[in-house]
Amino acid sequence: MSATGYGWLVLAFPFAGMLITSIGWRVLPGRLPGWIASAAIGLAFLASIGMLIEIQDRPEDARALIDSAWTYATAAPDFRVDFAIFVDPLAVFMCLVVSGVSFLIHVYSVAYMGGDRGYARYFAYLNYFVFSMLLLVLAANLVILIIGWAFVGAASYLLISFWYRRTTATYAGIKAFVINVIGDVGLVIAAFLLSDKTGSLDLTAIFRRAGEVFPQDDVTLVFACIFILVGAFAKSAQLPLHTWLPDAMEGPTPVSALIHAATMVTAGVYLIARMHPLFELAPTAADVGAIIGTATLLFAATVALAVTDLKRIIAYSTISQIGYMVLGVSVAAYSAGMFHLMTHAFFKALLFMGAGSVIGAMAGIQDVDRMGGFRKAMPFTFVTFTCGALALAAFPLTSGFFSKDDILAFTINRGGGYWVLAIVGYIAAGLTAFYAFRMVFRVFYGDPVPEARELEEGHLAHHDPANPMTGEAEDTDIGFPGPEHHIAERDWPMKAAMGPLAVLALIAGVVQVPGVSDAVENFLEPSFADSRFADTAPTVGAEWVGLVVGGLISIAAIGVAFRFYLRLPGTTDRLRERFSGVHTFLVHKWYFDELYDAVFVRPAATAGSFGRRVIETDFVQGVIVGGASGVVRTGTSFARAIQTGYLRAYALLVLLGVAGLGLYFLLTSS
Amino acid sequence: MDVVWFLVLSAFIFCIGAAGVMTRRNPLVVLLCLELMLNGGNLALVAFSRMNGGQAGQVFALIVMVIAACEVVIGLGIIVAMYRNRLPIDVDEMSELRG
16 A cells, blocks of 8 residues: 555544544443544554555655545635645654554553543544544645644643533633634634745645745745744644643643643644745744744743642643754754654653553542652552653653753754753753652652552542542532542553553653664655755764753752752752742743733623623613614504503494494485 | 484483493493493384384394394303403403503
C-alpha cells in the first residue's frame, strides 16, 4: 500500500472507533468501549508505522505526497479545495507521536475511567479528538487544517466539561472554547490573507508562490504570520492566551495527559513548523514568536513554583515546555523543536498519569499540601513519576536533556539578541528542575499522610465525593466522577501504559545524541530542506557545551530542591514569609485572570446586563412592542367597551337596532 | 272593534317584557319576560289575521308558541345546570364575554 493509503487508514480507524463507541454505548458491556477505542488508536499507530516505512523507501526529494479524495469546494475556475492529505516526514512524525501516545493514554483510561457512568461517551470523545488531531496533522490545505483545528477545540471543550454537572468544569470548558475560537479566527484571517495574495489554499502551492509574491518581510506576510501565531498561541496556551489551560485541568486526568499536555497543545508548534517557509520570509513574525515563547516559558515556570494543585503545577509546566518548543521552531531549530515535542509528549503524559494515580490514592484530592509520603505505598507510581520528573528536569542523559538543550544550543548559535532568549531559557530550565522535584519531594517523601498509611495497610482511601476546587458535595451519578478510584498499583492497564512511557522518557533521547545519532533530524530533513537556516545549525562541540551547561543547571536545581524540601524542611515557609508579596503574585498567576476579568469579562457582562435591562426591557419591550400594541389597545378600547358581557345590555342593543330599523322603514314607506 | 286597540295592548305587553328582560337579573324572571314579549307578538299576529280574514297569522302564532316552548326548555335547562354547579343565579354575574 502506498504511504497516502496508510495515511487514509490513519484517519479511518479513529473515525470508525468514534462511530462504534458513540452509537453502541447502550449495548457495549463493561469495559468493551474502552478496548474498542484503544484498538482503533492502536491500529492507527500501526498504520502510521506503515506510512513511515513506505515513506522511508522513497528517495529523499520525493517524500512529500499529496492524495486527494474528492473536491471539497470550487470557487473560481482555477481555485478549488480538495479533501486531501499531505504526507511528508513532518506529518508522519506527528502521526506517530499523536497515535502512539494516544494509544497508551487510551489503555490507561480503560482502567482509570472504570466505574464512571459516562464510560462509552468518554471514549467516543477521545477517539473523536484523536481523529481531529490526525486530520489537522495530515491536512494538505488550509481549509482541512482549519476544520481539524476547530474539531480539536471542540473535542477539548467536550472533554474538559466531561463531568458536566460540575460547575467549575463547565466554566473551564467554556473558557477553553472561547479562547480557542479566538485562535481559530486568527487562523481563518491568516488563511484569507495568504489565499488572497497567492491565489491558493494548498500548503505546497502557498509555499511555492510565497517566495515570488512576497518580498522579504512584506507587511501583508508579517500580518498573516502574526495571525497564524495568534492561532498557534491560543491552541498552545502561550502568553497572553494561556489562561484556559490551567483551568482545563477540570477534565479527567487522562484527558489532561492526552490533550492538554501531549498532543493538542502542541498543534501550535506543529503549525509554526509546518508554515516555516512563510516565517523565514517574515523574520519579524518569527522573532515575535521567539520572544513570546521565551516570555511564556519563564512566566509559566515561575507560576509552577507557587501553585499547590498537583495537576495545575504540571499544567503550568506544560505551558513552559511548549514555550521552549515555540522558541525552537521560531528560531528555525525545527527538528530540535519537534524532538522536544516528542520527548515532552512522553514525559508529560507520564507525569499526568502518575498524578492521576496519586489523585486516585487521595480519593480525588489534588492539593499537594495535603499529600506526602506516598513512596512506600505506591512504589510503581513513585518510580515512573520520578522518571518523568527527571526527564522534565532535563537530568543528564534523560530524553528531556537532549531535546531541551538542543533548542537552547541552536538559539545561542543564532547569535545577536537570541543570546538573551537562550539565557532566559537556561534560567527557566533551573526553575523547571526545581519545581519538578518539588512535586516529587512533596508528594512521595516526608511523613506519610493518613491516605498513604491507609494504602500501606492495603486500603484505598475514600472520601465523600466533592469538587476538589470548591469542596462542594457531589454524587457519583452521571455527570460527576464515578464512585471508584483507581491507582496504577492495582490496575494493570494503567501500569501497562505508564511503564513504556517511563522507559521512553528516560531513553528516548538516544535517537538524537549530538554527533552520535541524529535520527530525528535526518528523518525530518526533507521537510525542512528548504530552510535558509539549515546551515546555521550549531556544531557538535557547541551542542555538547550547551548540554553540559544544561545538565549542570539541572543537577544544581534538583540539589536545591533536595535541600529545601528534604534536608531543611520549612525553608520554603520562611521564604514565603520573607517574600510574601512575590508569593502572592505567583499564587495569583501574575494576576492574568484578574486582568482579563477586569478588561474583558466585566465590561462584556456589564454591556450584557445593560442590554438586557435597558435595551431589551425598556426599549424593545417598552417602546417598540409596547408602542405598537399600545396604539392598537387604545384604538380598540371603544370596541371593547361595547362588549360588556351583560345580557341585558345586548338585549337593549338588539332592541334599539330593531326599533331603528322599524323607524327607518316607517319613514321611508310614507 | 278597531284593530288599533289590539295593537296597542300588544305593544304594551311587548314593552313590559322588553323592560323586564333589560332590567331584571334573575334568569327565571328574564325568561318570563321573554314569554311576555313573544305573546305580545302573538297577539299582534292574531289581530292582523282577524283584520285581513286570512289564516296565515294564526298559523304563525302557533309556530311562535312552539318556539317559545323550545326556548323555555333550553332556558330552564341552562338555569338548572347553573344551579347544579352552584353558580350564582344572576345574569349579570355571567359576563365572561366582556371585551
